[in-house]
Ligand SMILES: Nc1ncnc2c1ncn2[C@@H]1O[C@H](COP(=O)(O)OP(=O)(O)O)[C@@H](O)[C@H]1O
């Protein structure tokens with residue numbers, strides 16, 4: 001399951017980008033009971049019972065499918081930082097829902113529309129789950145029948161860099177900081193940037209700085225992440241398309257590849273690292289174009 005960065009500046013709750021940093025979750029139907037093993041991020045901290053988010057999502061999907069497995073084993077190897085705005089909860093939810101659809105004996109072909117609708121219901125917003133499930137950059141929207149999403153072809157010149165602080169911020173808390181009403185002028189400002197963002201991401205990365213400005217959510221959440229907003233401002237002043245990643249407190253920079261860059265060493269990434277204060281981890285990543293990936297392992301056969 002890929003990490004995801006939502007909003008991409010102006011496209012609040014409707015744009016997401018899948019990144020090459022992954023949680024790997026294994027499921028097996030057992031004769032009885034529940035076992036949950038967690039390694040990597042969250043090991044020793046996350047619950048290993050029915051409260052585990054992957055298990056909750058798996059159970060919700062089973063209920064939707066009308067299936068009750070006799071027992072369940074879940075093994076998670078996590079790399080996505082949690083509570084940092086990199087879609088860790090969306091990855092857990094998508095893992096659980098996809099796991100149930102894949103294992104349910106009554107499902108012949110997984111219906112990704114149904115997976116997306118349920119994952120959105122569980123997560124509360126469709127942007128991260130859409131990008132996690134489908135990969136690439138996604139646009140998502142809600143309809144009376146539930147969430148829908150589609151992918152955008154992202155320009156090869158876009159290099160996503162995520163800057164992750166020590167501090168955490170729960171998405172739930174960050175959402176309580178948003179006002180119920182916004183000025184019409186700010187809504188129009190964001191609508192223009194969100195439309196431009198599609199053009200910038202797919203065809204004209206030089207427009208990314210202008211296309212990633214926001215008036216609807218970043219400053220409204222500043223009190224909960226002042227260092228994040230300060231870093232976004234510093235990077236933007238230096239000409240980098242920096243935004244709050246998801247609900248924060250990480251920062252996403254949509255850097256650009258330069259024709260003289262050696263593969264794996266973009267000058268823009270070095271510049272961004274140089275501006276980033278000590279104590280922040282720098283993740284130079286790529287766009288994950290595939291999204292959630294399923295590998296079936298035959299029971300009784302081990303692989304290395
Ligand atoms: N891989 C995971 N397995 C189980 N629970 C998880 C996992 N990742 C995140 N969570 C749960 O979701 C919470 C973080 O979710 P959230 O506040 O939405 O932040 P994020 O931006 O990382 O998605 C964690 O504190 C934990 O309760």
Ligand SMILES: N[C@@H](CCOP(=O)(O)O)C(=O)O
Nearest residue numbers: 006013085086087171246247
């Ligand atoms: N649109 C949501 C995105 C939350 O992303 P996360 O990675 O922080 O869970 C929001 O801004 O609340």
